[in-house]
Amino acid sequence: xxxxxxxxxxxxxxxxxxxxxxxxxxxxxxxxxxxxxxxxxxxxxxxxxxxxxxxxxxxxxxxxxxxxxxxxxxxxxxxxxxxxxxxxxxxxxxxxxxxxxxxxxxxxxxxxxxxxxxxxxxxxxxxxxxxxxxxxxxxxxxx
Amino acid sequence: xxxxxxxxxxxxxxxxxxxxxxxxxxxxxxxxxxxxxxxxxxxxxxxxxxxxxxxxxxxxxxxxxxxxxxxxxxxxxxxxxxxxxxxxxxxxxxxxxxxxxxxxxxxxxxxxxxxxxxxxxxxxxxxxxxxxxxxxxxxxxxx
DNA sequence: TTATATACTACTATTTTAATAGGGTTTGCT
DNA sequence: AGCAAACCCTATTAAAATAGTAGTATATAA
Numbered sequence: 001x002x003x004x005x006x007x008x009x010x011x012x013x014x015x016x017x018x019x020x021x022x023x024x025x026x027x028x029x030x031x032x033x034x035x036x037x038x039x040x041x042x043x044x045x046x047x048x049x050x051x052x053x054x055x056x057x058x059x060x061x062x063x064x065x066x067x068x069x070x071x072x073x074x075x076x077x078x079x080x081x082x083x084x085x086x087x088x089x090x091x092x093x094x095x096x097x098x099x100x101x102x103x104x105x106x107x108x109x110x111x112x113x114x115x116x117x118x119x120x121x122x123x124x125x126x127x128x129x130x131x132x133x134x135x136x137x138x139x140x141x142x143x
Numbered sequence: 144x145x146x147x148x149x150x151x152x153x154x155x156x157x158x159x160x161x162x163x164x165x166x167x168x169x170x171x172x173x174x175x176x177x178x179x180x181x182x183x184x185x186x187x188x189x190x191x192x193x194x195x196x197x198x199x200x201x202x203x204x205x206x207x208x209x210x211x212x213x214x215x216x217x218x219x220x221x222x223x224x225x226x227x228x229x230x231x232x233x234x235x236x237x238x239x240x241x242x243x244x245x246x247x248x249x250x251x252x253x254x255x256x257x258x259x260x261x262x263x264x265x266x267x268x269x270x271x272x273x274x275x276x277x278x279x280x281x282x283x284x285x286x
Numbered sequence: 287t288t289a290t291a292t293a294c295t296a297c298t299a300t301t302t303t304a305a306t307a308g309g310g311t312t313t314g315c316t
Numbered sequence: 317a318g319c320a321a322a323c324c325c326t327a328t329t330a331a332a333a334t335a336g337t338a339g340t341a342t343a344t345a346a
Contacts, residue, residue, distance in 0.1 A: 001222075001263075003144050003231045003256070004303065011252050026322065040305055046324075059313025060321040075255055079144075088146045108279045109154050112218055112270060113146070119262040120144075127255055136251045147334065169291065183336055189293075202344025203290040 003083065009036055010044040010082040011075065014053065015132045018070045024063030044082060051081045070133055076124035086120055089113040146226060152179055153187040153225040154218065157196065158275045161213045167206030187225060194224045213276055219267035229263055232256040 012034055017025045027045060031038040045064060048054045055067045066073070079086060087093065092113055155177055160168045170188060174181040188207060191197045198210045209216070222229060230236065235256055 001144065001146050001150075001226050001229050001231065002233070006303080007144075008232060008252065011255070015251055024322095028322075037305060039307075042323085042325095043305095049323095056323065057313090058311075058323045060319095061314060062312085062322050064323090083144050086144050088144065089151060090145070106282050108158055108275050108282065109151065111278065112154070112267070112275070115266045115270070116263055119266045120259055123258045123262045124255070127258070132251050132255070135254065139249050139251065149334085167291095171291080180336060182338075185292080185294095186336095192292095199292060200344090201290095201292045201342075203288095204345055205291050205343085207292090 001088065003079070006044055006082040007079050009034065009041060010048065011078050011132075013041060013045060014048065014066075014073070014078055014129055015136055017054070017064055018066050018129050018133045019136050020065070022065055024057045024061065024065055026063040029063075047081060048078070053078065053081065066129075069130075071128050071130040073129045074125045075127040075129070075132070076121060078129075079124055086117060086124070087113070088116045088120075092117060144231065146222070149187055149225040150222050152177060152184060153191065154221050154275075156184060156188060157191065157209075157216070157221055157272055158279055160197070160207055161209050161272050161276045162279050163208070165208055167200045167204065167208055169206040172206075190224055191221070196221065196224065209272075212273075214271050214273040216272045217268045218270040218272070218275070219264060221272075222267055229260060229267070230256070231259045231263075235260060 013030050016030050016033060027038055027042050030045075031041045034041070045054065049056055049064070053067060053073060054064045056062065056064050076086070089110075091107065091110060156173050159173050159176060170181055170185050173188075174184045177184070188197065192199055192207070196210060196216060197207045199205065199207050219229070232253075234250065234253060
């Protein structure tokens with residue numbers, strides 16, 4: 001029941017980019033601030049770009065910036081992109097009452113997984129990148 | 144952000160045992176009903192026994208039964224035993240505001256992980272094994 | 287004393303995650 | 317023009333966690 005480093009690194013990277021307000025931010029500089037591998041970070045950033053969260057500018061002086069306003073991007077959206085889905089069990093992919101594996105149907109525990117999913121979704125959809133940027137500013141200053 | 148099969152199999156096994164109301168239930172019979180490996184299930188059951196959830200009776204005719212009333216065992220307790228912890232990020236182990244890896248401190252995203260943890264905990268602590276047994280009875284009958 | 291069933295330990299296979307590596311393309315700048 | 321910065325893309329490997337297998341020892345009811 002752990003989030004992957006993809007989610008953890010990726011969300012921090014988005015906040016890092018958002019905190020620069022429109023400036024192009026290079027992978028190199030993000031990786032340095034977060035102390036993680038540039039190559040690995042790049043894979044996450046590219047996913048976010050393909051999902052429509054980030055803009056990119058190629059060439060010298062280029063980098064990434066937010067494609068949307070930080071208040072319009074929820075944490076949930078980022079986590080879904082990087083995590084695949086926030087389902088706590090894969091049986092939630094199927095719409096019926098079974099577990100999808102044909103074993104227990106109907107399934108006694110499926111309701112539990114659904115409630116977990118709903119509550120997690122509720123939390124992460126209620127927090128925006130703007131909230132985290134404000135957080136960031138309080139902690140690290142305004143510039 | 145997935146629960147392991149340990150949790151999924153284990154919780155179903157506990158409900159299965161609880162549904163027999165005090166009778167000793169063998170691993171073999173549980174494994175057959177859940178269509179999973181006996182040896183693998185045994186490892187989960189033993190964890191639950193060591194954690195004080197189950198009683199065991201050895202020898203012919205033996206098996207496992209609940210050590211506590213089903214209404215006194217929450218789903219959260221079972222998941223914690225089998226999953227290790229329900230923290231969505233390992234940084235929640237540390238009590239301060241850092242991520243524990245010394246990289247980002249204070250950490251901008253830690254609050255998000257805390258809120259996820261709290262909401263998940265809230266859900267799973269509010270559901271008892273009794274609730275799931277009732278569920279089970281409705282679906283499969285009373286005997 | 288035999289069949290059943292728990293108790294325990296070690297090992298192996300599979301899958302997922304994390305990380306690395308390297309070549310290609312675009313663009314600003316001198 | 318040419319170089320360096322930086323995105324773009326894919327393949328491979330390493331590490332860790334998960335899932336599953338195997339086998340032996342011990343207890344007990346019949």
